[in-house]
Amino acid sequence: MRALNIAVLPGDGIGPEVTKEAIKVLQALADIDSTFTYETKEFHWNSDYYLKTGQMMPEDGLEQLKTFDSILFGAIGDNRVPDQISVWDLIMPIRKNFQQYVNFRPIKLLKGLEGPLKNNASIDFVIIRENGEGEYSNVGGMMFQGENREMSVQNTIMTRQGVTQIAEFAYKYVRDHSLDKVTNATKSNAIIHSMKFWDQVVEETAKKHSDISYERYYIDALAAYFVQRPEDFQVVLASNLFGDILSDLGSAIVGGLGLAPSGNINPSHEYPSMFEAVHGSAPDIAGRGIANPIAQIWSAALLLEHIGRKDLHDNILAAIEALLVERKILTPDLGGTATTVEVGDAIVEKLYK
Template sequence: MSTYNIAVLPGDGIGPEVTKEAVKVLKALERLDSSISFTFTEFPWNSEYYLQHQQMMPEDGLEQLQSFDSILFGAIGDARVPDQISIWQLIMPIRKQFQQFVNFRPVKRLKGIESPLKNDKPIDFVIIRENGEGEYSNIGGSMFAGEDREMAVQNTIMTRKGVTQIAEFAYQYARENNYTKVTNATKSNAIIHTMTFWDRIVEEVAAKYSDIDYERYYIDAIAAYFVQRPEDFQVVLASNLFGDILSDLGSAIVGGLGFAPSGNINPTREYPSMFEAVHGSAPDIAGKNIANPIAQIWSAALMLEHFGRRDLYEEILAAIEAVLEEKQVQTPDMGGNATTEEMGDAIIRKLG
């Protein structure tokens, strides 16, 4: 039996509600499959913690998390705490310190879900986003506050190592999963320093994978193509900012953020990876028990795939699709009146 130690950070808003259902599904799998077990340790590091302690996690927070096999993260965000504090004192330190340089986001139209697009062709691709540097580098500053000469500078940092390792991951993933094409999302016609550098390094890596086609589109064009012909994409490789934007667009064309899982992955497994739904804390519906937990449950399934249990990943996804196809249990975002807990229970009933 394989036992995995999971750190659980439920976070803010609907985070605890959807994370509870994801943990419940994992515990149900544990009962059904004697080859796997979990231990869960919950950490109360969220905006409420910040208001009490003036920090999002303890000084040794990263040291506490480092020993776990993986992290299941809820959501973060509270109007009482500026976003730059909650993000840069919790999510970003985890991603950067644990070298989770891959942000992995599947874009898949599940059975039973209608796309807002007038297109019934399958939508099933992945966005592989560089997660450690790029546009989300905390380098820059501002001057002359309140004056007419006030200015701000935010620097984009790209390194040969950073671009190479994310491109290598994208191509290895494509090869291992029988994809035949990688699409590079860029803007090197206007961002002439960092994005031409990005293109050059990506194309150096692409040249080593002659069995996989390479294509390049500017970010504005690929955004349009996501809507016009999403069925053409397989593996989309993007920088930190571009991948973030494309991921939300991708979720929109397959039903919304309630169906948008993600993983922040350290491929070397030297540090734990972190899995979280793409949606935020949704404070407007927090505490009402109506949030759709599918994205968080799907994120937990991605965690199992990361552990090498593709079979359990597929089992959870099949259970989700079985519930969606029946259309008997639907949360309000799908036009129903089911609770968060009822959706979790329905998925569990379909397992196995």
């Protein structure tokens, strides 16, 4: 069996710290399971690289990454580099050029954790966010800067292809996981062009899958329902901006961003998919060795699930939950005193057991 070929971009801040622990877990799996082999190559394209070269990655960066099966991404962001540069010159080109039109974010209350909600109900759903267009389209500009008539325009781009393919992915996910409901996040009562078009195309897709329950909520109400009755949701389908906001809220109700993984997925496997923790580079705690590596380790598990090794994904998640149930080795964000490395080591130990 050919070794899985992974490009590793550790990034900025705590990115290298948590990514190191994710690689440690992959190595443990390879030691335990002879059917799993992998190779990694690190690319130190980050803010330091930008300050040295004036670029977030080389001119042929995408060509280099294209040859890999998957990408494991740390975190990007440094106070010395404007956010729009680090995002639009590194993350966005990868997502858009590699047609990673699905942003996949599980919202799951893991065993051993108590979320901030009083009812602490069983929370286990996914947010499927359109990842290639929508509100995060680089279309617009500014005029008359510095004058009283200064103005800006930011255009939302939604295409029939883009909305259809993300809706079809959501329904396929429902079928593949024996679920029975899709929830559409919208705001078509106020955003009367782009969001009405979104609803129209989503509902055309829903009609083709009429055996699966469909519901639609305005984004403001849906945010409230995430808090009031999160157990009601299975698959939440959202545009780029709405999915981004809802997934952070979802992470908050199950323990925080230190536990939140994600995948930027190219469903066809024509290009590599990219997996990363939802949290940022957290420069305030970088270098202190206290960052929670669970989100990045779980992101590596999603990578394995995407390439067909759900068994390995499930093993990692079971090891994480065993650690959380014991509550002996936890980072400060979860009320413990353990270091990033200690948590990674403990998860590896659980895997061996």
